[in-house]
Amino acid sequence: xxxxxxxxxxxxxxxxxxxxxxxxxxxxxxxILFFGKKLPMKGAEVGLASMAASLVVAVGAAVQWMQRTNSxxxxxxxxxxxxxxxxxxxxxxxxxxxxxPFITPVATTWVWWQNSGLEFGIGSSVDGLAVLILALVxxxxxxxxxxxxxxxxxxxxxxxxxxxxxxxxxxxxxMVMAENMVQIILGWEIMGLTSFMLxxxxxxxxxxxRAALKAFFTVRVGDVGLLVGTAIIFFGANQWxxxxxxxxxxxxxxxxxxxxxxxxxxxLLLWGAVALFIACIGKSGQFxxxxxxxxxxxxxxxxxxxxHSSTMVVAxxxxxxxxxxxxxxxxxxxxxxxxxxxxxxxxxxxxxxxxAFVQDDIKKVLAYSTVSQLGYMMLGxxxxxxxxxxxxxFTHAFFKCALFLCAGSVSHSxxxxxxxxxxxxxxxxxxxxxxxxxxxxxxxxxxxxxPFAGFWSKDEIIDNVGNNGYTFLMWVGLFGAxxxxxxxTRATYLTFFGEPRGAAAGDHGHDDHHLAHAEEHELAHxxxxxSLSAGANVKSGVEGSASDEPHGGHGGxxxxxxxxxxxxxxxxxxxxxxxxxxxxxxxxxxxxxxxTPLASRFGEGVExxxxxxxxRSTPVVAEEFLASGPGESIVLVDGVAYAPSVSPxxxxxxxxxxxxxxxxxxxxxxxxxxxxxxxxxEPTFAKILLSLAVVAVGYALAIGFCVLFYGRRDPxxxxxxxxNKALRGGFLFLKNKYYLDHLYENVIVHAVAHPIAKTAYWIxxxxxxxxxxxxxxxxxxxxxxxxxxxxQKLVDGAVNGSGWAASEAGHAMQPTQSGKVSQxxxxxxxxxxxxxxxxxxxxxx
Amino acid sequence: MLAVNFLLLGAALFAIGVYGVIARxxxxxxxxxxELILNAVSLNxxxxxxxxxxxxxxxxALYVIAIAAAExxxxxxxxxxxxxxxKTIALxxxxxxxx
Numbered sequence: 001x002x003x004x005x006x007x008x009x010x011x012x013x014x015x016x017x018x019x020x021x022x023x024x025x026x027x028x029x030x031x032i033l034f035f036g037k038k039l040p041m042k043g044a045e046v047g048l049a050s051m052a053a054s055l056v057v058a059v060g061a062a063v064q065w066m067q068r069t070n071s072x073x074x075x076x077x078x079x080x081x082x083x084x085x086x087x088x089x090x091x092x093x094x095x096x097x098x099x100x101p102f103i104t105p106v107a108t109t110w111v112w113w114q115n116s117g118l119e120f121g122i123g124s125s126v127d128g129l130a131v132l133i134l135a136l137v138x139x140x141x142x143x144x145x146x147x148x149x150x151x152x153x154x155x156x157x158x159x160x161x162x163x164x165x166x167x168x169x170x171x172x173x174x175m176v177m178a179e180n181m182v183q184i185i186l187g188w189e190i191m192g193l194t195s196f197m198l199x200x201x202x203x204x205x206x207x208x209x210r211a212a213l214k215a216f217f218t219v220r221v222g223d224v225g226l227l228v229g230t231a232i233i234f235f236g237a238n239q240w241x242x243x244x245x246x247x248x249x250x251x252x253x254x255x256x257x258x259x260x261x262x263x264x265x266x267x268l269l270l271w272g273a274v275a276l277f278i279a280c281i282g283k284s285g286q287f288x289x290x291x292x293x294x295x296x297x298x299x300x301x302x303x304x305x306x307x308h309s310s311t312m313v314v315a316x317x318x319x320x321x322x323x324x325x326x327x328x329x330x331x332x333x334x335x336x337x338x339x340x341x342x343x344x345x346x347x348x349x350x351x352x353x354x355x356a357f358v359q360d361d362i363k364k365v366l367a368y369s370t371v372s373q374l375g376y377m378m379l380g381x382x383x384x385x386x387x388x389x390x391x392x393x394f395t396h397a398f399f400k401c402a403l404f405l406c407a408g409s410v411s412h413s414x415x416x417x418x419x420x421x422x423x424x425x426x427x428x429x430x431x432x433x434x435x436x437x438x439x440x441x442x443x444x445x446x447x448x449x450x451p452f453a454g455f456w457s458k459d460e461i462i463d464n465v466g467n468n469g470y471t472f473l474m475w476v477g478l479f480g481a482x483x484x485x486x487x488x489t490r491a492t493y494l495t496f497f498g499e500p501r502g503a504a505a506g507d508h509g510h511d512d513h514h515l516a517h518a519e520e521h522e523l524a525h526x527x528x529x530x531s532l533s534a535g536a537n538v539k540s541g542v543e544g545s546a547s548d549e550p551h552g553g554h555g556g557x558x559x560x561x562x563x564x565x566x567x568x569x570x571x572x573x574x575x576x577x578x579x580x581x582x583x584x585x586x587x588x589x590x591x592x593x594x595x596t597p598l599a600s601r602f603g604e605g606v607e608x609x610x611x612x613x614x615x616r617s618t619p620v621v622a623e624e625f626l627a628s629g630p631g632e633s634i635v636l637v638d639g640v641a642y643a644p645s646v647s648p649x650x651x652x653x654x655x656x657x658x659x660x661x662x663x664x665x666x667x668x669x670x671x672x673x674x675x676x677x678x679x680x681x682e683p684t685f686a687k688i689l690l691s692l693a694v695v696a697v698g699y700a701l702a703i704g705f706c707v708l709f710y711g712r713r714d715p716x717x718x719x720x721x722x723x724n725k726a727l728r729g730g731f732l733f734l735k736n737k738y739y740l741d742h743l744y745e746n747v748i749v750h751a752v753a754h755p756i757a758k759t760a761y762w763i764x765x766x767x768x769x770x771x772x773x774x775x776x777x778x779x780x781x782x783x784x785x786x787x788x789x790x791x792q793k794l795v796d797g798a799v800n801g802s803g804w805a806a807s808e809a810g811h812a813m814q815p816t817q818s819g820k821v822s823q824x825x826x827x828x829x830x831x832x833x834x835x836x837x838x839x840x841x842x843x844x845x
Numbered sequence: 846m847l848a849v850n851f852l853l854l855g856a857a858l859f860a861i862g863v864y865g866v867i868a869r870x871x872x873x874x875x876x877x878x879x880e881l882i883l884n885a886v887s888l889n890x891x892x893x894x895x896x897x898x899x900x901x902x903x904x905x906a907l908y909v910i911a912i913a914a915a916e917x918x919x920x921x922x923x924x925x926x927x928x929x930x931x932k933t934i935a936l937x938x939x940x941x942x943x944x
Binding site: 817818819820821822825826829 | 863866867868869870875936937939940941942943
């Protein structure tokens with residue numbers, strides 16, 4: 001019925017072979033593992049080359065995706081006129097409204113398992129979201145690897161480090177390009193495993209291996225949700241997908257279409273969405289499973305950088321964005337429902353930002369900052385602000401990666417491998433000017449100062465949250481933005497301003513360093529939470545020893561590293577600075593990929609992410625969604641039909657207004673939707689000023705506090721937490737991370753594990769062992785009886801008897817063996833005669 | 846009945862051969878007796894061929910002659926070796942194979 005309107009979308013080699021981006025790092029991992037140690041750069045070159053190759057393919061795919069989108073634009077008007085010529089009534093569309101065709105993803109899959117109509121493919125399904133994240137991950141991973149070449153030089157497991165980090169990036173790429181849920185689980189689990197390997201890279205220290213285990217197990221708690229959610233969604237969607245799309249319930253496009261079809265079982269949808277979101281809570285470090293992320297700082301800094309910017313933690317946000325229709329429908333996001341996702345996101349923003357204030361470890365400040373920023377992304381997704389949330393993934397990756405690499409640079413060259421801001425840093429801005437500049441740029445981007453990258457994405461989230469009717473959550477977001485400005489100011493001040501302390505002052509008296517840390521570790525765990533004032537002589541935090549990288553790990557043998565340990569703080573080498581500078585550059589300019597506030601002035605063409613990444617909420621004719629026959633996967637054909645969605649004028653209305661189109665009303669029979677019609681806020685000057693003012697207030701407060709407190713040591717402030725009970729309680733509450741770790745380790749694990757262990761031991765002793773013993777005893781008795789009666793008498797008797805019979809027969813026959821040839825001949829002929837007689841008798845009678 | 850005569854001659858030769866194998870002590874004589882038996886068999890085969898009109902029996906007779914030549918060659922070689930070792934070819938003195 002829509003056949004005439006099918007038009008050709010351009011494709012290309014890179015789009016169809018985007019699966020290479022995932023395959024290359026996996027192969028690179030194998031090559032490094034098997035041959036890495038024999039190569040001149042110990043395997044690092046393989047990692048770099050594979051990531052560069054992935055980046056080339058990903059960027060090629062991104063360019064071709066933009067061409068594909070443009071190819072639809074150019075022939076769009078023709079198609080609309082065809083629709084009108086066919087006289088089909090289009091709901092909710094004014095005459096001549098602009099029709100934005102749904103751009104079908106380019107899927108290339110190889111089916112590896114097939115049974116009773118259900119098939120699992122592996123390969124790539126590329127759309128705007130996928131190419132954006134693919135290129136981002138490959139780019140960030142490449143820069144982090146360049147950084148690592150110098151940073152982990154001479155590490156005892158250098159080759160394994162590169163193998164694992166290559167596979168880590170590969171896991172994320174595999175997940176991003178997934179066409180079905182099974183591949184998402186595959187990539188997800190690869191990341192879980194490799195993050196365990198990388199966090200525990202220096203496993204000789206117990207704190208590091210504990211952190212690795214904690215990360216692994218905490219994420220596993222969420223992973224159960226992924227498996228359960230995938231199963232629930234499969235059982236909900238499978239029959240619908242088979243009937244309507246000739247697909248199955250694991251196919252992501254089919255799941256999207258099912259969720260928006262209006263025929264989905266709301267209970268299955270709700271519980272599936274809840275289970276999947278629990279997986280995202282674990283992976284993306286949302287409250288209350290965020291506790292593993294700061295501990296993951298035990299890994300080498302490049303790992304933290306990659307893990308916190310573009311891989312692993314973004315995976316949860318990506319999963320929500322990928323199957324967004326499921327969450328949209330399950331939590332009624334379209335009609336202004338207060339969703340689980342938004343609540344968790346909002347809580348995470350605030351609690352993580354508060355925790356960042358009491359950290360002395362520079363990497364832990366950044367870690368809590370990441371948790372907080374992930375909260376923004378979740379808040380955006382939970383309130384219908386899909387585009388700003390995805391855009392925030394993009395911009396956040398650059399500046400957060402830059403911040404972590406700056407922290408690594410400081411530790412590498414400025415503070416003698418320490419990450420303790422209060423003990424070993426301070427006053428580094430003159431010694432490390434490049435690092436300082438990059439840090440400042442990234443901090444401004446993180447806090448959302450115009451015109452740095454974070455401004456364009458974070459303020460968009462806050463703006464859209466308010467626009468979609470969640471006023472309270474908007475204020476939470478603004479509050480979080482102010483907190484962000486404050487804790488980043490504190491970290492910047494402690495690291496780069498003030499008087500140099502400890503290692504930053506050239507003091508390397510670190511021989512008893514670990515001892516002190518270990519002692520403190522013990523104290524903290526024994527519950528002796530010391531009422532430490534936040535003074536400059538405060539020792540490190542609760543888990544200080546987890547953050548210290550082993551000194552022998554990367555001694556300064558690099559030529560550009562110089563004699564770090566004799567000369568005191570100095571700027572890092574080129575291999576470390578170049579990635580930082582590139583990332584800082586993007587931290588300034590990445591925001592211009594989608595500067596929504598500029599759209600009213602320069603036209604919508606400047607919103608590149610909106611144009612190319614956000615899927616169009618246009619219904620597609622189900623028949624165009626064809627299966628290519630057994631043995632091949634479902635391929636979305638390059639055909640597009642038009643039944644245009646709501647006109648732009650109807651978008652962006654206040655919540656509760658009449659809305660129609662995908663995500664609000666069920667699509668017409670025979671058509672399916674793949675993405676809900678999300679609304680976009682119109683940026684206004686007043687809102688921009690408000691958010692900038694909030695950030696400015698945050699900065700002003702924090703700078704004032706830092707100068708008074710850390711700089712001049714104002715007696716009214718120093719020791720305040722000791723004098724004021726309420727403040728002290730709050731400080732301890734934060735210092736102990738809301739006691740969540742105590743809750744998990746001492747209460748939940750204790751309560752669950754101990755009775756279970758005791759019961760299991762009792763059952764083991766009294767039931768299992770008794771059974772095993774009983775079985776063993778009776779078996780032995782039975783064996784003895786069998787030996788005595790059957791083996792000895794029957795079997796041996798038969799054997800001996802046959803031997804005896806043979807022996808006797810032999811003796812009886814012995815005389816015939818005379819050795820006389822003539823006698824033998826006589827016997828022979830006698831026998832022949834007898835035989836002849838028998839023959840004759842038989843034949844005659 | 847020409848064929849019956851041949852068969853009777855064959856049987857007579859066979860019986861003489863059997864007597865020779867069993868009764869003679871000299872190994873060469875035993876071998877000669879075996880030749881008699883084989884010739885009797887050949888004669889029988891040709892006679893049967895004559896009776897049935899098929900050529901198969903005559904072909905078999907040719908094979909038997911060839912085998913007889915080989916057997917006599919091997920047999921005489923063994924006799925020669927026995928003579929070299931024992932300076933006698935009397936079979937009743939050879940009882941190495943007594944069980």
